[in-house]
Amino acid sequence: MRRPAPRRRGTLLAVAFLLPNLVLLGVFTYRPLLDNIRLSFTDWNISSPTATYIGFANYVEWFTSSASHAVLWNTAVFTAAAVIGSMALGLALALLLDRPLFGRNAVRSLVFAPFVVAGAAVGVAFQFVFDPTFGLVQDLLARVGVAAPAFYQDPEWALFMVTATYVWKNLGYTFVIYLAALQGRRAELDEAAEIDAASAWTKFRRVTWPQLRPATFFLLITVLLNSFQVFDIIDTMTRGGPLGNGTTTMVYQVYQETFVNQRAGFGATVATVMFLILLVVTLLQVRVMERGQER
Amino acid sequence: MTASGRRPLLRLTGAAATIAALALSGCAGTGSSEDSDAGGSGPVETLTFWSNHPGESKPVETELLEAFEAESGIEVNLVTAGKNYEEVAQKFNAALSGGELPDVVVASDVTWFNFALNDAITPMDDLWSATDVDSEGYVDSLREDYEFEGEHFALPYARSTPLFYYNKAMWAAAGLPDRGPETWEEWAEWAPKLAATNGGVAPMVLPDGSNYLDWYFQGMVWTFGGSYSDEWDMTFTSDETIEAGTFLQDQYRQQHIAVSNDANNQFGAGQAAALLQSTGSLKGLTGAADFEIGTAFLPGPTPGCPTGGAGLAIPERISDERKEAAMELISFLTNTENTVKFSQATGYMPVQKDAVDHPDMKPFLEQNPNFRTALEQLEVTSSQDYARVLLPGGGARIGAGLDRITIGGEDVKTVFGQLDEESTQVYERDIEPKL
Numbered sequence: 001m002r003r004p005a006p007r008r009r010g011t012l013l014a015v016a017f018l019l020p021n022l023v024l025l026g027v028f029t030y031r032p033l034l035d036n037i038r039l040s041f042t043d044w045n046i047s048s049p050t051a052t053y054i055g056f057a058n059y060v061e062w063f064t065s066s067a068s069h070a071v072l073w074n075t076a077v078f079t080a081a082a083v084i085g086s087m088a089l090g091l092a093l094a095l096l097l098d099r100p101l102f103g104r105n106a107v108r109s110l111v112f113a114p115f116v117v118a119g120a121a122v123g124v125a126f127q128f129v130f131d132p133t134f135g136l137v138q139d140l141l142a143r144v145g146v147a148a149p150a151f152y153q154d155p156e157w158a159l160f161m162v163t164a165t166y167v168w169k170n171l172g173y174t175f176v177i178y179l180a181a182l183q184g185r186r187a188e189l190d191e192a193a194e195i196d197a198a199s200a201w202t203k204f205r206r207v208t209w210p211q212l213r214p215a216t217f218f219l220l221i222t223v224l225l226n227s228f229q230v231f232d233i234i235d236t237m238t239r240g241g242p243l244g245n246g247t248t249t250m251v252y253q254v255y256q257e258t259f260v261n262q263r264a265g266f267g268a269t270v271a272t273v274m275f276l277i278l279l280v281v282t283l284l285q286v287r288v289m290e291r292g293q294e295r
Numbered sequence: 296m297t298a299s300g301r302r303p304l305l306r307l308t309g310a311a312a313t314i315a316a317l318a319l320s321g322c323a324g325t326g327s328s329e330d331s332d333a334g335g336s337g338p339v340e341t342l343t344f345w346s347n348h349p350g351e352s353k354p355v356e357t358e359l360l361e362a363f364e365a366e367s368g369i370e371v372n373l374v375t376a377g378k379n380y381e382e383v384a385q386k387f388n389a390a391l392s393g394g395e396l397p398d399v400v401v402a403s404d405v406t407w408f409n410f411a412l413n414d415a416i417t418p419m420d421d422l423w424s425a426t427d428v429d430s431e432g433y434v435d436s437l438r439e440d441y442e443f444e445g446e447h448f449a450l451p452y453a454r455s456t457p458l459f460y461y462n463k464a465m466w467a468a469a470g471l472p473d474r475g476p477e478t479w480e481e482w483a484e485w486a487p488k489l490a491a492t493n494g495g496v497a498p499m500v501l502p503d504g505s506n507y508l509d510w511y512f513q514g515m516v517w518t519f520g521g522s523y524s525d526e527w528d529m530t531f532t533s534d535e536t537i538e539a540g541t542f543l544q545d546q547y548r549q550q551h552i553a554v555s556n557d558a559n560n561q562f563g564a565g566q567a568a569a570l571l572q573s574t575g576s577l578k579g580l581t582g583a584a585d586f587e588i589g590t591a592f593l594p595g596p597t598p599g600c601p602t603g604g605a606g607l608a609i610p611e612r613i614s615d616e617r618k619e620a621a622m623e624l625i626s627f628l629t630n631t632e633n634t635v636k637f638s639q640a641t642g643y644m645p646v647q648k649d650a651v652d653h654p655d656m657k658p659f660l661e662q663n664p665n666f667r668t669a670l671e672q673l674e675v676t677s678s679q680d681y682a683r684v685l686l687p688g689g690g691a692r693i694g695a696g697l698d699r700i701t702i703g704g705e706d707v708k709t710v711f712g713q714l715d716e717e718s719t720q721v722y723e724r725d726i727e728p729k730l
Contacts, residue, residue, distance in 0.1 A: 045687075045725065046388045047413040131557060133566050152503070152556040153702040238556075241505040243703050244695030259385045261688035262409050262725070 090174025123236030155246030475591020504694030
């Protein structure tokens with residue numbers, strides 16, 4: 001029997017390794033994605049076995065609804081604040097704990113710990129932190145004579161509350177990535193900067209920060225995607241309120257339309273719009289990163 | 296393709312995969328689920344019961360199911376299908392789209408109708424005949440809550456009404472008689488006294504719009520002669536409904552009534568003198584508070600108390616054998632003896648007419664006079680307005696509107712006008728074509 005040519009054998013091997021993963025991706029990711037897009041053109045009550053094709057009616061309704069505009073705004077504010085907040089604080093902590101400090105390993109563990117806690121548990125715990133009557137925040141503010149804001153009744157403070165909670169939970173993730181990047185940077189560049197008597201700021205801006213760019217781009221994409229998907233913290237803390245949609249983001253709108261208003265077709269439309277927004281944002285990010293690398 | 300050309304594509308693919316998973320988080324396919332016992336006919340050996348254990352009822356549910364197993368020889372899997380009625384409905388909807396269906400499911404006052412309208416749960420009338428269920432034994436108003444087009448789609452299980460709770464010490468400090476206010480006007484007179492003599496605590500706290508304010512306010516609307524709807528005609532803009540909304544807003548502005556996301560704790564910690572809350576919270580509140588709690592009917596002048604809570608339903612798409620076995624389980628869980636046991640463990644209403652005369656009930660009522668209030672109030676309850684319980688998203692929609700006129704301070708006529716318009720639109724789009 002003749003053995004297959006090395007090139008053909010390599011191809012077969014590649015197929016053998018790739019096929020199971022491609023099948024899983026196709027069945028569990030891309031098929032549901034296509035199914036979702038199909039459903040977005042239907043009027044489908046989640047409890048009904050049948051869906052009726054209605055063309056672009058759901059899309060017209062979503063794009064012309066003032067509620068959807070509010071939801072889009074909430075999503076943009078939450079995502080921007082969550083991405084910037086968790087990355088800036090994560091970087092600051094990583095810079096601090098990259099130094100030889102007493103007990104830094106313990107502190108590193110503490111900073112990372114919230115990231116592995118379930119979002120729903122964090123949401124429930126922070127309900128008490130922000131409780132207007134018994135909460136930690138209220139207590140701390142009262143000690144300096146400041147009345148606690150109406151976290152659960154003022155939509156802007158409610159959005160701040162869920163964002164701050166999410167940043168706290170996510171901080172460990174950005175911290176670990178930045179810390180790994182800092183520890184992998186080239187020591188000789190730091191030494192050269194020190195020999196040149198560069199100030200701490202100049203050293204960070206000219207030497208450290210450029211080496212953190214890949215980590216920053218990676219975090220920008222992953223944190224943005226994760227922030228867009230936050231559901232559990234909002235569900236446990238505010239249920240999308242106050243005043244109806246004070247903290248309703250697009251993911252939460254998908255849930256509300258599908259399971260509360262029973263409009264699974266419309267929920268699929270919101271999910272599809274969200275998918276397209278994320279696709280465009282991700283494409284732009286990748287493009288910017290590629291250009292940065294080309295330079 | 297070069298390596299540098301492939302990189303963005305690979306990254307993009309990875310991102311798209313993540314996004315796709317997200318995009319589908321709320322949407323399943325429309326494939327209908329098959330019978331849960333595709334194995335065919337024959338005696339039913341096991342049943343699955345999906346519950347959220349309303350009123351912290353898991354221990355008593357387990358006890359009742361063990362008794363059923365001993366009596367019938369049928370094993371019952373008690374599944375925690377969510378932490379509230381909405382989560383159970385969500386899981387049930389997911390099962391309808393292709394998962395494994397339970398045999399008995401808890402269906403709340405706001406979730407059962409959509410299931411009935413879409414043939415997801417089965418009409419019970421024929422099953423009652425087949426399994427000798429005495430439907431007339433159930434409290435009429437509670438049984439009829441599940442009637443649609445002449446058929447019944449659930450039997451009452453964990454049924455509740457709102458109740459007026461008050462802190463007796465604060466009442467005494469304000470020099471008020473040991474009873475609830477008989478009218479909302481009387482309440483408006485009492486509230487300043489309560490605030491003045493109790494260190495400025497909120498005279499009354501109500502759960503906010505995300506926590507069923509729409510349910511508690513419904514009784515208030517009725518006492519003003521208004522309603523959310525008259526069957527499928529929306530009545531948010533009637534003079535009486537507007538008057539009730541204006542009264543609520545005035546009471547909120549005058550700090551006679553506070554609206555909170557955590558009303559129970561606020562009342563239990565002595566930060567409010569009174570509370571409107573479900574009878575299902577009676578046991579929990581009584582156990583948690585370190586002061587004496589009094590209970591009363593909701594203020595009038597006319598009776599204004601809606602029913603609420605949940606019933607037990609059977610999926611349409613299971614076999615007839617399973618339906619009959621499920622009906623027997625429901626009948627067992629809600630018979631006189633067991634509804635008395637369930638009520639005493641949770642604070643929910645007994646659902647059988649003769650439960651009040653059960654030998655276990657008399658000593659219990661003597662020891663728990665607050666529960667007697669809840670029981671007596673049952674006689675003046677009414678089924679809820681369609682706009683809240685039968686329209687998809689009705690409760691959440693009205694709750695958000697009530698948040699807007701209290702917390703948001705928006706004009707009552709404008710907000711109620713929008714509620715009227717939106718509710719009508721939902722009816723015409725989602726309900727009318729299916730009637």
